[in-house]
Amino acid sequence: MLQSKQYRVKNRRVAFSSIITVLLTCVLFVFQVHHAVAETLLIDEEFSKANLQHHSLSRLAEKHVSFSEVINSTTGKLNPHFLHPLDDDTRVWMMSHVQNIANKPLKMALTVERLGLDEVTIWIVDERQRIIHSHKTTAENPTSWFEQTLPAITYDFKLPKNQTVTVLLSIEDNGLTSLPIFLWQHNALTAHSKVHLLFLGILVGKLAILFIYFFLSYLYQRTPARFWLAMTNLFFLTLVIAMQGLLDTVFPVSEYAEPILAVLLAFILFSLANVTHNLFVRLPVGFHFLNYIGPLYLLVAVATQNTYYLSITILLTLPIASLVQVFSALIFRDRRNKSLSRIYLISWLFLVALFALQIDILANSYSLTSYHTALSVLMLSLACLSYGVCVELKERSFTQQEISAKEQTISSLNYFYNLFRNSAEGLYTSTVDGALKSVNPAMCAVFGYEDEDSMLKAIKNTKQFYANPEDRKLLVGELLEKGSVMGKEIKGRKADGNEFWFCISCQLQNEDEDRFLYGSIFDITERKQSDISLEYLASHDSLTGVFNRREFELRLHSAANLVEQSKADVVLLYLDLDRFKTVNDTCGHKAGDTLIKEIARLIQSTLAGKGIVARLGGDEFAVLFERHSEDVAYLQAVKILNAIQAYRFIWENRVFTLGVSIGLLNCTEYPANPEQLLSMADAACYIAKEQGRNQIHRYSDDDESLQRYEQELAWLADINQALEQNNFELYYQHYRVLNAQQQGDYFEILVRMISETGELIPPSAFFPSAERYDLSARIDRWVVENTFKWFAQNPVVLNRVKRCCINLSGPSLADKDLKLLILNAFERSGVPYEKVCFEITETVAIVKMEDTLQFMKTFQQLGCQFALDDFGSGFSSYTYLKHLPVNSVKIDGSFIKDMLNDPVDHAMVSSIKDVAKAMGMETVGECVEDEATMVALGKMGVNYAQGYGIAKPRSLKEYVSLDSDANTS
DSSP: OHHHHHHHHHHHHHHHHHHHHHHHHHHHHHOOOOOSSSSOOOOOOTTEEEEEGGEEEEEEETTTTTTHHHHOOOOEEEEEOOOSSOOOEEEEEEEEEEEOOSSSSEEEEEEOOOSSSSSSEEEEEEETSSSEEEEEESSOOOOGGGSSSSSSSSEEEOTTTTTTEEEEEEEOOOSSOOOOOOEEEEEHEEEEEEEEHHHHHHHHHHEEEEEEEHHHHHHOOOOOOHHHHHHHHHHHHHHHHTTTTTTGGOOOOGGHHHHHHHHHHHHHHHHHHHHHHOOOOOOHHHHHHHHHHHHHHHHHHHSSSSSSHHHHHHHHHHHHHHHHHHHHHHHHHTOOOOHHHHHHHHHHHHHHHHHHHHHHHHHHTTOOHHHHHHHHHHHHHHHHHHHHHHHHHHHHOOOHHHHHHHHHHHHHHHHHHHHHOOOOOEEEEETTTEOOOOOOOOHHHTTOOOHHHHHHHSSGGGGGBBBBHHHHHHHHHHHHHHEEEEEEEEEEEEEEOOOOEEEEEEEEEEEEEEEEEEEEEEHHHHHHHHHHHHHHHHHHHHTTTBBHHHHHHHHHHHHHHHHHOOOEEEEEEEEEEEHHHHHHHHEEEEEEHHHHHHHHHHHHHHHHHHEEEEEEEHHHHHEESOOOOOHHHHHHHHHHHHHHOOOEEEEEEEEEEEEEEEEEEEEESSSOOOOHHHHHHHHHHHHHHTTTSEEEEEOOOOOHHHHHHHHHHHHHHHHHHHHTTTTTEEEEEEEEEESOOOOOEEEEEEEEEEESSSSSHHHHHHHHHHHHHHHHHHHHHEEEHHHHHHHHHHHHHHHHEEEEEEEEEEEHHHHHHHHHHHHHHHHHHOOOOOGGGEEEEEHHHHHTHHHHHHHHHHHHTOOOOOEEEEEEOOOOOOHHHHHHSSEEEEEEEETTTTTTOOOOOOOHHHHHHHHHTTTTOEEOOOOOSSSSHHHHHHHOOOOESSSTOOOOOOOOOOOOOHHHHHOOO
């Protein structure tokens, strides 16, 4: 099992290595060119340097293979890049043929420009395969940097004149084996080393100076950005030293070159992330952690990965972590300081260019020429300097903001001084002992002094403010305990000796080593005198003078406690005026307020002090009887009922009769909290309304009417669920033309609700509850949206339709959003305006006359028609009909059903028809159940007939025209 596990681990590593090989091969393919054969390198006196990889054959071989076998081997690759990690028993061999064509021996140098390789062995072999020179370097025993001037393994040798030698290199390492190997003329290498040292000294000097400057300035200014920038320069300096092999002179760490490089790069990314965080303070904390992922991942890779995979991790992590920092800074950049963002981006561009240059050198095995060295030094120097400029810009911006803040503070101090001087409240400052320090003019006015100077001279101690000096001791004691006192009312003494009431608020503040009391005072003498009236207003209704709901609930709570303690009789009446809304809507709110006040006085006079009266809101009142039996309470309820029924309200030559529905609850039988008691009484009142209004209903658990009320509440839940889940279905019912030939279809849109069991529920069952709880407008909205959507999906039907009638409830006429929805529906669906007729009921049209007229005006101008539905069932006022610009009148079905047998119904139908005709309106007979009624209506001159005798309601999904429907029937 262990072998199997090792095999799987090896397979995963091989797979990962293969992926990395493909990626890097694509990169290297861009930068390198392969040649067909390796040519012998010719050396003369003018020779300077050459890349041996361009003149070498390379191969992988096991460690036991000798150099002679390699020389005699004909296999190999030209200028290869061995991207896979080497096995433990494998090494890379490189073989080059070099010929000295000069007439004298030449001093040469061979450089392998990578430190920290596990083992490098160099052989110089003559044409007879005899070893002329050899050299071996290991990571444990590296070449001292003092023996060289380049970050490379260097071997000096002499090349005999007119002779060809073979240069063999054997390399063992577990990292990347793509190495720049160069052959130098010794003097050229010496000159190159001096230039390299010059640029290295410049770079080290700059980084050291930047580190010292920003670290010392940090010690002075204590700004985190300077500290982290100093650390960044220090880490860059350490990185340069490490890459030059200088650390090996102090510590033998050459075999840990890649881990040290990864750790230093992680520290650089970490410090740059902190610089970014301090430059762009808007960065959220989450982005801080995101910027730390890169350096943290490098540190984890150092501990968990071998040299090869660590090298790959470095190459991939650096650009990703850099992009994360750049993009996070750009997203949350300081828009007030645009230069900061630009220079910050330039800094990263220099670093990215430096990284790209190093990748280019690695990919093409370039030697670190003077050009590359100068370019690297320039880009790193400019990057660090740009970061320094960013810090300076940020601090300059911060300094400007501080100056601006101080200017604003001074302006605020001036503002508050003026506020102190001109405040309407008396403001003062004193010590805790009472020594008065400052006052404002309002303080002088409160206590009756001419000006501040006179008051400060007259008041030696603030205890003189108080009529009773003990009040100040109590105030200071509370102040020392809590730190502040708000709105304490105390009796004071003015300069003339008169007493008055003032309200004081004060707090303690520490300034240097002293503690001061800052207070504000204003005169509340008049308010104190009106406390009784304020308490009255807090517990009484401002309009009627009876108790308000809050006070009534407190009284009811006390009464409920009385029931629990002594079982005393407590009875509650809940009153709701009948037809109050009619008065309020037709005559206005002023008339409604007057009516409410008169009703409150009427109830109080009728009770003669036997009960507690309260107005709960709107037109609802309540009466509480304590220590009175239910019979007494019932008799009083009867008196109230009769008194209101006999009352007549007169407003602007209009006379209104009213009624009242009363719910009676014996609280002794139902122990509950005040809200529950009011809810039960309200339920009984509702039943009284439902049973015909103007009556008294006693609350009882087994009352069938209350059960129906609860059922109505259940309807409310069902309607809301149907609206949310789209559980409605559209129906339609045709009506027939009576006095002309039927051309096209005329029908009315109906709606059904789908129950959870799939049963279709007619609107007569659920719509009354919807109207009571203000859901009818939402149902109308659903009907309008889905009707127009159906028309848009059925253009053939739309072409045949002459008139489609859609019912609208009262709340819909005042709903501006629904009006806009209908207008948008016309535009989206393309339904012609003249094909739609909106039906409104007679009662709604009269009660909401203003809203109705405004709605009708909007759509009639566009071409829509309007019909007055169920005419004759409401107020039956021809006067209202005269003022409503409807196009047709639908005669209520209660007159149509028996018109053949009842002469009164016949006369009513004829009357409505005649009036409508005289006003230029068409008429529609509803509830036509048979052909005889239809014929009678036609002879009478009614224009249309609708009912089961014409066509039954059907689902709109199964729409057929009237003629087709008749044939089917």
